[in-house]
Amino acid sequence: MKPRLVFVHGIGGPRDAAADLDEWLRAVAAGARAAGHSARVSGLTGGWAADARFAYYGDLFRSAGSQGSGGAPADDQDDAVLAELLLEAVDERLADSGAPLSAAETRALRHARTQLAPPPGAQGAGAPARRVVNAVTTLLAVPGVRALGGWLSARTTAGMLGQVARYLNRAEPDTTGATLDRRIRARVAACLDPEGPNVVVAHSLGTVVALETLHEHGTRPDAPNTPRPDVPLLVTLGSPLGIRTAVQPRVRPHPLATPASVGRWLNFWDRDDLVAARPHLESFVRPNAAAVVPASRRVDSDGAWVHPAAKYLAQPAVAGPLVEALTTLAER
Structure with a gap:
């Protein structure tokens, strides 16, 4: 049976879903070749090894009051969550003894920390939105964060990062009352084959979306144990699920657990990816009934651009097991 390959993207501005699907597949093909699976690449690019879908939801972040290509955080509550998320990510990076920092990186991270959590009575601290933009301006000099903003302004980058907070705050209902997070999960669920098999590859914010979607659609209504x-x-890839202050308490269901339908979970992180703070998900994600936990x-990756999904997918360690799984499923 041909498996369904579902890609779930993360933060960012409006995108061409077809172009992104092609880019992600080409990245997997490059990584698979590097992993010694050249003979299996044609099945992926030719479409016979998997029915590939790109679960696009970026347009849902566009609203009448949004600013920049990523949309601005909706309110002070979103800005506060984003400040909390960035603060923990910065603290984890500073405390990581296995990731030596240059003097310039250390200064930038410490300065950003002060901007995000100014001492009591500090002058010019400002509202959360101002603190976030100021900190992002500083962080754009740090590898891993630079990848998120590229050549965009700090304000636009903050708006993109703020998409995580907007999703987790469960607000922004549409005319039917469906909140932003529900509408996003519906896009992902629509890409899943209800009968399977599905191989789901999720990046950044998409890892939170995919986890919650698989929990919601994890059992048959007529057979709860199936x-x-x-x-x-x-x-x-590059998951923020490990951020214990801003992300973990807001993810549903809580505490975090492997969805019932998942047979294997591989989690990849780059030490220069600031978003992937506390990357060892298996230390706090509970197993499902089949005892599956993240590995x-x-x-x-080389260079400063480490967070993009294509950068992860081109890694042999990522593409190798992905292509192996798809080939095995297609040959059943």
């Missing part, structure tokens, strides 16, 4: 849809493999693996 997992549905069937997900032999879940791959997460976290570090990858190391």
Whole structure:
């Protein structure tokens, strides 16, 4: 049976879903070749090894009051969550003894920390939105964060990062009362084959979206003990699920657990990816009934642009097991 390959993107501005699907598939193909699976690449690019879908929801972040291509955080509550998220990510990076920092990186991180959490009575601290933009301006000099903003302004980058807070704050209902997070999960659920098998590859904010979607659609209504849809493999890339202050308490269901339908979970992180703070998800994600927990693996990309999904997917350690799983499922 041909498996369904579902890609779930993360933060960012409006995108061409078809172009992104092509880019992600080409990245997987490059990584698979580097992993020694050249013979299997044609099945992926030719479409016979998997029915590939790109679960696009970026347009849902566009609203009448949004600013920049990523949309601005909706209110002070979103800005406060974003400040909390960035603060923990900065603290984790500073405390990581296995990731030596240059003097310039250390100064930038410490300065950003002060901007995010100014001491009591500090002058010019400002509202959360101002603190976030000021801190992002500082952080754009740090590898891993630079990848999020590229050549965009700090304000636009803050708006993109703020998409995580907007999703987790469960607000912004549409005319039917469906909140932003529900509408996003519906986009992902629509890409899943209800009968399976599905291989889900999620990046950044998409890892939170995919986890919650698979929990919601994890069992058959007529047979509660039967997992549905069937997900032999879940791959997460650059996930913020480990951020315990701003993310973990807001993810549903809580505490975090592996969805019932997942048969294997591989989680990849780069040490220069600031978003992937506390990357060892298996230390706090509870197993499902099949005793499946995430298996976290570090990858190391060259250069400062480490967070984009294509950068992860081109890694042999990521593409290798992904293509192996798809080939095995297609040959059943």
